[in-house]
Amino acid sequence: MPSRSDQHIDKALTNISVKYMQDANNFVNDKVFPCVPVMKQSDRYFMYLKEDWFRDDAQERAMGTESAGGDYDVDNTPTYFCKKYAFHKDVFEEDRANSDSPLTPDQDATEFVVDKIMLNRENNWAKTYFKAGTWAQDNAGVEFATGIKSNVFWDDYNNSDPIADISNQCTAMAETTGKRPNKLTIGRRVFDALRQHPDILDRIKFTQKGVITLDLLASLFDVDEILVANSIQNTAAKGQKAAMHFTLGNHALLTYAPKAARLKVASAGYCFTWTGLMGANALGGRINRFSMPNLGIGTERIECELAYDMKVVAKDMGAFTLNAIDPAGAIATATANI
Secondary structure, X not given: OOOHHHHOOOOOOOOOOOOOOOOHHHOOOOOOOOEEEEOOOEEEOOEEOHHHHOOOOOOOOOOOOOXXXXXXXXXXXXXXXXXXXXXXXXXXXXXXXXOOOOOOHHHHHHHHHHHHHHHHHHHHHHHHHOOOOOOOEEEEOEOOOOOOOOOEOOOXXXXXXXXXXXXXXXXXXXXXXXXXXXXXEEEHHHHHHXXXXXXXXXXXXXXXXXXXXXXXXXXXXXXXXXXXXXXXXXXXXXXXXXXXEEXXXXXXXXEXXXXXXXXXXXXXXXXXXXOOOOOOOOOOEEEEEEEOHHHOOOOEEEEEEEEEEEEEOOHHHEEEEEOOOOOOOHHHHHHOOO
């Protein structure tokens, strides 16, 4: 009898392949702050000084006298500089000649470099905005020990009060800027902890299905939108066992920003994107494809490039909470079944 290998020779399936790719919705770096398209790589922008606009300088005016007057100052020192970030993948003639369907070397290379550059942009966003020491309000999650529930890890379901924490941060921002935050950006595990919090579940138990959605949670926290950071990354070196983590960690950031960049409108941050480059899109990005004959006839390099500068513009319009949930993950485990 012929063996199974004699009857069938394995070949690549043409109707299935396996490729891990991140959904574009996993990233938050282009959703929190407005993009400001710029034609030049660097330039200045103006900031009106807040204190001049919120001081009560008007006075009662007596007949025949001049009215009280004043002036405001403008800071013209802030600048931006759009750095270039790039990544490439070479596609060789042999790749195209030897590839079995459904492999598509050129398309795969394009998706690969775009994925890499967007992950890099997410990390740069986190390094700029999603960290302690950046915003006027700097908070950190703590274990319950003093009898005060303020800033207790939100996955401590017995002792924390995330609704009060967010409300206090919103009110503090309104008192110093005249604006309430309109966006809350949180890590994925923070969202998972909040949607199981007894205080939150109690507030929505009479809504349809009693299920926590982002819209319901935003309404409860009195913000326009909640963004959940779902992007992941491997922090291990190539060839090592993968070490997969959520990119933005267990933190939370409240911010105020307009829907689009406008003159004379304050914003916690702006991202200046260099759209003046030939072929650049709204994010200051472009895909370049060019021949690399020095690597072999038919070799082409596919390169993704972004040029931008992420700036903290009004630090008093941000409130950051480092480790909104227990970084060790012990509290939720201990209290989830209570």
